Amino acid sequence: MNSFRFIHTADIHLDSPMRGLSDDVPGVAERLRLATREALTALVDAAIERAVDFVVIAGDVYDGDWRDYQTGVFFVRQMHRLNSAAIPVYLIHGNHDAQNQMTRSLSLPDNVHVFSHEHAETRAIDELGVALHGMSYARQKTTDNLVPGYPAPTPGAFNIGLLHTGLGGLGGHENYAPCGLDELTAKGYDYWALGHVHGAEVLAEHPHVVFSGNLQGRSIRETGAKSAYEVIVEDGRVAELRAIHCDVARWQHTEVDVSNADDFNDVTAAMRVAIETGVEAADGRLLAIRLRLTGTTALHDRLVAAPEQLLAEARAAAAGLGGTPVYVEKVRLATAPALDAATRRARQDALGELQRLLDDARNDADIREMIEKDVRKLAERLPHEIRTDADDALLRAAIDGDTAALIDGAGDYLLSRLAADEDAS
Numbered sequence: 001m002n003s004f005r006f007i008h009t010a011d012i013h014l015d016s017p018m019r020g021l022s023d024d025v026p027g028v029a030e031r032l033r034l035a036t037r038e039a040l041t042a043l044v045d046a047a048i049e050r051a052v053d054f055v056v057i058a059g060d061v062y063d064g065d066w067r068d069y070q071t072g073v074f075f076v077r078q079m080h081r082l083n084s085a086a087i088p089v090y091l092i093h094g095n096h097d098a099q100n101q102m103t104r105s106l107s108l109p110d111n112v113h114v115f116s117h118e119h120a121e122t123r124a125i126d127e128l129g130v131a132l133h134g135m136s137y138a139r140q141k142t143t144d145n146l147v148p149g150y151p152a153p154t155p156g157a158f159n160i161g162l163l164h165t166g167l168g169g170l171g172g173h174e175n176y177a178p179c180g181l182d183e184l185t186a187k188g189y190d191y192w193a194l195g196h197v198h199g200a201e202v203l204a205e206h207p208h209v210v211f212s213g214n215l216q217g218r219s220i221r222e223t224g225a226k227s228a229y230e231v232i233v234e235d236g237r238v239a240e241l242r243a244i245h246c247d248v249a250r251w252q253h254t255e256v257d258v259s260n261a262d263d264f265n266d267v268t269a270a271m272r273v274a275i276e277t278g279v280e281a282a283d284g285r286l287l288a289i290r291l292r293l294t295g296t297t298a299l300h301d302r303l304v305a306a307p308e309q310l311l312a313e314a315r316a317a318a319a320g321l322g323g324t325p326v327y328v329e330k331v332r333l334a335t336a337p338a339l340d341a342a343t344r345r346a347r348q349d350a351l352g353e354l355q356r357l358l359d360d361a362r363n364d365a366d367i368r369e370m371i372e373k374d375v376r377k378l379a380e381r382l383p384h385e386i387r388t389d390a391d392d393a394l395l396r397a398a399i400d401g402d403t404a405a406l407i408d409g410a411g412d413y414l415l416s417r418l419a420a421d422e423d424a425s
Contacts, residue, residue: 009228010195011214016063058195059094059164094164098137134162259295
């Protein structure tokens, strides 16, 4: 059996809107918006430079229907580059670019084969002794197990299965095209090229069952290096998997301990150190970072009262580094006040009165029910995308109906504002 190499990628989500961006840092934000295109370009560059024999894409080339044809034009242009290098492409569509999700289409070059959404099919590369099996999604919410309908392995060939699957809800993803790992390894294929789960993972070897992960992180939920795999096959067996890092921007979530900070300048300095460390880990790529301040500190009230200043200080610190561009997405607070609730409750002033009111709200079922009812009405009016993707703690508590967390969070904010105003006066 011949030796050969191919690239396995998935979840490109071309032109997907980056979540968590603002126009406060316009140059960096614009580059992040183009990151999925640059990542695909880097993948095609790698395929040509390494002279791979073919490329497989295991679903979600697109993020849904296009706003305009330029998204499709860009993808077609990249496929033409592979065609000029005589590199075939085999792809399936997943939940985001399923048949019923797309109303626009463009003709692809002859080197690209899109597997049918009506039934699983096989494509052979006779000169390499390779058989590829795959099936595209007909509809977004594909909840049927597709594996039983995949063809039997081709005798004497290296068999590759392309499948877009949640594999039991792995990584918290929707369990589309559900199946089990044992079912895949028993199918008789040599390599399963999986998509849908955005974290790269080799679930089994010989036969290999592999999620390549997505090509470019798109939000703080998709941190760390993102890549595709170059798969080296020798004498009919997978000899090596090589990660190809195509991402042009890295998302990072970093905790910053400010328990030893004496003033705001110390907090800013701690954030600057965290950003510098993040830049080193980004390996020359644009860094998109969220900072989470932790620790018990007497500065807690001042920090809670100054979220905009904290973000501005962090972004100013990032701008002063030079070199690798940095986008500070958010600064989150998880600090604790030096004064505990019991101490505040004993005070005979506005702070003490507010603390006692909050304690009553926590312990009174009627008050909690009233708050929950009012908040639920407000949450139901929010747009679907906000209810789905909200990561602000208070907003998330309101959407999820977590009244206790909502009271705690809102109370902490109000108490801190009062304390900060008192300190300033």
